[in-house]
Amino acid sequence: TPIAELINSLPKAELHLHIEGTLEPELMMSLATKHDIALPYSTIDDVRSAYNFDNLQSFLDLYYLGASVLRDEDDFYRLMWDYLCKCKEDNVVHVEMMFDPQTHTERGIGFEVFMPGFTRAMHQAEQEWGQSSLLIMSFLRHLSEDSAFETLDAAMPYLPMIAAVGLDSSELGNPPEKFARVFAKSKSLGLLRVAHAGEEGPAEYIWSALNELDVHRIDHGVRSVEDTQLMTHLASKQMPLTVCPLSNIKLCVFDKMVDHNILTLLDAGLLVTVNADDPSYFGGYLNDNYRALAANLPITHEQVRTLAENSFKASFLDDVQKAHWL
Ligand code: ES4
Numbered sequence: 001t002p003i004a005e006l007i008n009s010l011p012k013a014e015l016h017l018h019i020e021g022t023l024e025p026e027l028m029m030s031l032a033t034k035h036d037i038a039l040p041y042s043t044i045d046d047v048r049s050a051y052n053f054d055n056l057q058s059f060l061d062l063y064y065l066g067a068s069v070l071r072d073e074d075d076f077y078r079l080m081w082d083y084l085c086k087c088k089e090d091n092v093v094h095v096e097m098m099f100d101p102q103t104h105t106e107r108g109i110g111f112e113v114f115m116p117g118f119t120r121a122m123h124q125a126e127q128e129w130g131q132s133s134l135l136i137m138s139f140l141r142h143l144s145e146d147s148a149f150e151t152l153d154a155a156m157p158y159l160p161m162i163a164a165v166g167l168d169s170s171e172l173g174n175p176p177e178k179f180a181r182v183f184a185k186s187k188s189l190g191l192l193r194v195a196h197a198g199e200e201g202p203a204e205y206i207w208s209a210l211n212e213l214d215v216h217r218i219d220h221g222v223r224s225v226e227d228t229q230l231m232t233h234l235a236s237k238q239m240p241l242t243v244c245p246l247s248n249i250k251l252c253v254f255d256k257m258v259d260h261n262i263l264t265l266l267d268a269g270l271l272v273t274v275n276a277d278d279p280s281y282f283g284g285y286l287n288d289n290y291r292a293l294a295a296n297l298p299i300t301h302e303q304v305r306t307l308a309e310n311s312f313k314a315s316f317l318d319d320v321q322k323a324h325w326l
C-alpha cells in the first residue's frame, strides 16, 4: 500500500490539540461579523497571510486575537463540532483536547458559556458516530500562579467533564515549577497531568515538568535530544512525547521538515506520537502532519504504524479501551 493510504486508514488518537487552535479563518470572520467585532483582517486571505510566525510568541499573539471572536455557547459548540467532524474524516477515533479557560475568562466569558458548548458537540459526535474524546484544561503559564488557582476553583463544578490539566503558552521564562502547587492540588482532585516542555524551552524544563509537576506526558519535548541522560530516562520510563511536526516548522523550532528530529527520538526508543497542535494556524490536521513526515523524512510503513500505536499507548484510555485499538 502507498504510505498515504496507510496514513488515512490507520485508526489514530490525537493527544496534543488546542481546540482554540482549530478556529479556521472562515469561522473566525463569520463570528466577527455575527458579534460585530473588528479584526485587523479584511479577507480570509488576509488572515492566512498573517500566519507567518518566527517564534512561539508571534503565533500566540494571533491565537489570542483569533479566540476573541468566541463569545456565546453556540460559538464554542460550532468550534468543537467542526473539529470533531475533521476527526471522523481523518480516522482519529479518540482525541484528548486542550482548552484554555483563561483565554476566555480574562475577557469575561465563563465556564458556564464554553463548557456546555464543548460538551454538547462531544456528546453529539459520540452519539452520531461513536467519537471518543476528553478534555484537558490547560493553564496559561505567562499568567500568575494565583490566576491558575482561580481557574481551578472556577472549574470545580465541571470537574467530571475534565480528565486532566495541562500547561501552555509562553514557555521561556515560565518554567514548570511556577505551577508545582497548582498541579499538586489538581492531582489531589483526581486530575491527570500533562505540560508543554522542551518546545522552545531547554531540556531542563522537561526534567522540571517530570519532577515538579508529576506529568504523564510531555507536550513537544523535542529539545530532549540536547540531554543524553534525559533521553535515556524518557526511554526507560516510556514517557510519551506529543510531537507536532507542522507546528515545529511554522514556529521555527526546526528550519525545514527534513531537519526534524522525530526519527532520532523514535530510534532512541522513546514513546513518540504525532499531533496537530493548532491545525488551522500551522497548516494541517493530523493526517497532514503524518503526510508531511512521509514526504520529507525516510520514514517506513512500520514506523508509521508504530506512531499510530503509540498514540493509543500514550493516551488516557483504560487498558480495555487500549486493547481494542492495539
Ligand atoms: C501552543 Cl504550540 C503551543 N505552544 C504553547 N502554547 C500553546 N497554546 C496553543 N498552542
Ligand code: ZN
Pocket: 016, 018, 168, 196, 219, 277, 278
Ligand atoms: Zn501545544
